[in-house]
Amino acid sequence: MTRTSALNRAVVRGLSPFGGDRAARLVPQARLAGPMPWVIAIMVALTVVAAAGGLALQNMVEAARAELSGGATVQVIEAFPAAREEQARAVETALAADPAVASYRRVPEAELDALLEPWLGVGSADATVPVPALIDVRLRGAADRAAIDRLQTRLLDVAPDARVDAQSGWLQPVFGAITSLQWLAIALVVLLALTSAAAVWLAARSALGSNRNTIEIVHLLGGTDGQIARIFQRSVGYDAALGGAVGLAIGIAGVVVLGRQFAALASGMVAGGGLTLPDWLTLAAIPVAGVAIAVITARLTVLAAVRRML
Amino acid sequence: MSDFDSEIVAFDNVGLRYGTEGEVLRDVSFTLYPGSFYFLTGASGAGKTSLLKLLYLAQRPSRGAIRMFGADVITLPRARLPAFRRRLGVVFQDFRLVSHLSAFDNVALPLRVSGVPESDIAKPVADMLDWVGLSHRHEARPATLSGGEQQRVAIARAVIGRPDMLIADEPTGNVDPEMALKLLRLFEALNRLGTTVVVATHDVHLLKKVPDSLIMRLDKGQLSDPTGALRYPPRAAHRERPAS
Numbered sequence: 383m384t385r386t387s388a389l390n391r392a393v394v395r396g397l398s399p400f401g402g403d404r405a406a407r408l409v410p411q412a413r414l415a416g417p418m419p420w421v422i423a424i425m426v427a428l429t430v431v432a433a434a435g436g437l438a439l440q441n442m443v444e445a446a447r448a449e450l451s452g453g454a455t456v457q458v459i460e461a462f463p464a465a466r467e468e469q470a471r472a473v474e475t476a477l478a479a480d481p482a483v484a485s486y487r488r489v490p491e492a493e494l495d496a497l498l499e500p501w502l503g504v505g506s507a508d509a510t511v512p513v514p515a516l517i518d519v520r521l522r523g524a525a526d527r528a529a530i531d532r533l534q535t536r537l538l539d540v541a542p543d544a545r546v547d548a549q550s551g552w553l554q555p556v557f558g559a560i561t562s563l564q565w566l567a568i569a570l571v572v573l574l575a576l577t578s579a580a581a582v583w584l585a586a587r588s589a590l591g592s593n594r595n596t597i598e599i600v601h602l603l604g605g606t607d608g609q610i611a612r613i614f615q616r617s618v619g620y621d622a623a624l625g626g627a628v629g630l631a632i633g634i635a636g637v638v639v640l641g642r643q644f645a646a647l648a649s650g651m652v653a654g655g656g657l658t659l660p661d662w663l664t665l666a667a668i669p670v671a672g673v674a675i676a677v678i679t680a681r682l683t684v685l686a687a688v689r690r691m692l
Numbered sequence: 693m694s695d696f697d698s699e700i701v702a703f704d705n706v707g708l709r710y711g712t713e714g715e716v717l718r719d720v721s722f723t724l725y726p727g728s729f730y731f732l733t734g735a736s737g738a739g740k741t742s743l744l745k746l747l748y749l750a751q752r753p754s755r756g757a758i759r760m761f762g763a764d765v766i767t768l769p770r771a772r773l774p775a776f777r778r779r780l781g782v783v784f785q786d787f788r789l790v791s792h793l794s795a796f797d798n799v800a801l802p803l804r805v806s807g808v809p810e811s812d813i814a815k816p817v818a819d820m821l822d823w824v825g826l827s828h829r830h831e832a833r834p835a836t837l838s839g840g841e842q843q844r845v846a847i848a849r850a851v852i853g854r855p856d857m858l859i860a861d862e863p864t865g866n867v868d869p870e871m872a873l874k875l876l877r878l879f880e881a882l883n884r885l886g887t888t889v890v891v892a893t894h895d896v897h898l899l900k901k902v903p904d905s906l907i908m909r910l911d912k913g914q915l916s917d918p919t920g921a922l923r924y925p926p927r928a929a930h931r932e933r934p935a936s
Binding site: 596598599600603 | 748749750751752770771773774775776777778780782788789790791801802805806849
């Protein structure tokens with residue numbers, strides 16, 4: 383009895399003078415009957431989807447970068463098959479002796495033919511087009527510009543037609559596009575946050591207008607600006623919490639459906655775009671941030687309005 | 693500045709105008725002392741409500757100086773005014789009850805604003821509602837109360853916090869003579885406890901019912917004080933009244 387009733391009294395009374403339900407009741411509560419929770423729900427749902435997209439892209443890029451960070455490709459571009467084979471073997475020998483190389487693999491011709499088949503047709507590659515010899519290299523460190531240049535210089539002596547490329551370099555345009563999409567997602571999240579704040583600002587102003595008499599009474603009875611702001615903060619906070627919960631549920635459902643659709647693509651790069659536990663926790667924090675934005679906006683709006691009174 | 697350090701309110705050449713209109717109050721100077729009972733009279737449009745607005749800190753004057761509880765409320769930082777308002781009890785002419793709160797919650801409002809614990813609110817509010825004859829209507833919303841009942845709720849709200857100064861704008865305008873007398877006795881009881889009372893009224897019969905009261909008469913925005921009793925009241929009179 384004691385603990386429960388003490389807690390109930392605290393909820394009713396609030397944690398500061400003239401807070402809690404007693405203060406909040408000064409403003410008629412519409413709850414889900416009003417537009418505020420639904421506006422917040424839509425904003426939170428859209429923010430969750432946009433943020434999930436941004437996080438998935440981030441994960442995708444990080445997975446691809448991690449996979450390709452130590453990767454380099456040596457191409458031996460020589461038209462004559464015998465000379466090409468000779469240089470390729472010399473490259474393999476040099477790579478085997480290089481302490482900076484963790485591993486290497488000569489891509490078999492059959493594999494190259496399979497890669498080229500969609501463009502050149504079956505069996506045509508070896509006969510008509512001189513296909514470079516390809517060696518997939520894993521460096522012990524990052525395949526940065528310095529490492530690639532060093533390897534290129536080392537191989538030039540034994541295989542003058544060898545060309546070394548960092549594997550990540552090939553995907554640089556893709557990374558660039560994904561980074562742009564990430565910025566777009568961040569911009570969307572910021573815009574949605576601003577829109578939510580604007581919606582709360584309008585709602586708070588509307589509530590202020592329709593409760594002007596009550597505010598003036600509390601003001602004239604000695605209510606402080608902070609007390610008056612708390613009345614509205616609490617009301618807006620409830621609405622935002624309700625809307626945030628609904629919006630989170632809708633947003634998470636949308637993310638799960640989209641995730642399944644992308645997972646079905648079974649593409650190597652997309653597979654790295656799954657959401658981790660911290661990502662899900664970040665998404666779960668969006669309605670909390672939404673409530674904070676709503677409460678702060680309501681407070682600032684109300685304070686700005688009541689400061690016009692004496 | 694007055695030579696009485698115990699003054700509760702002092703107006704010095706106060707003027708008030710709304711917008712670009714002419715002054716509704718002109719050169720108003722007077723001093724109110726603790727424990728005194730004042731009637732503010734005057735014809736409609738004389739400026740009674742404007743003067744009361746200045747008294748209950750809803751309005752700043754256009755000119756002049758106002759001291760209240762020892763402080764210059766014109767230059768006082770805005771954040772400090774709520775503490776002064778909590779020392780006042782106000783009965784508004786239009787009652788100004790919160791429409792969606794019960795009579796009980798309306799009366800309890802000043803206590804809650806002042807941070808009185810919830811456990812210390814129920815009894816005084818119930819007693820006050822009982823005193824104004826509305827204990828049976830404690831859950832009623834203002835819209836379901838008659839004009840007289842609303843007025844009694846407004847009076848109960850104004851006096852529940854035992855204010856240092858009670859300001860009442862036509863407090864008996866909507867009640868029958870018997871209730872009017874009863875309310876006047878409540879004001880007198882508060883006055884005897886040390887509360888300064890300012891009652892604006894048209895009712896000349898009311899003035900006679902509080903023999904020791906001082907009368908402030910407003911005429912076209914100017915306070916008539918032919919004897920100077922308001923600006924310079926007898927020192928002994930205002931000091932002895934609270935103890936009487």
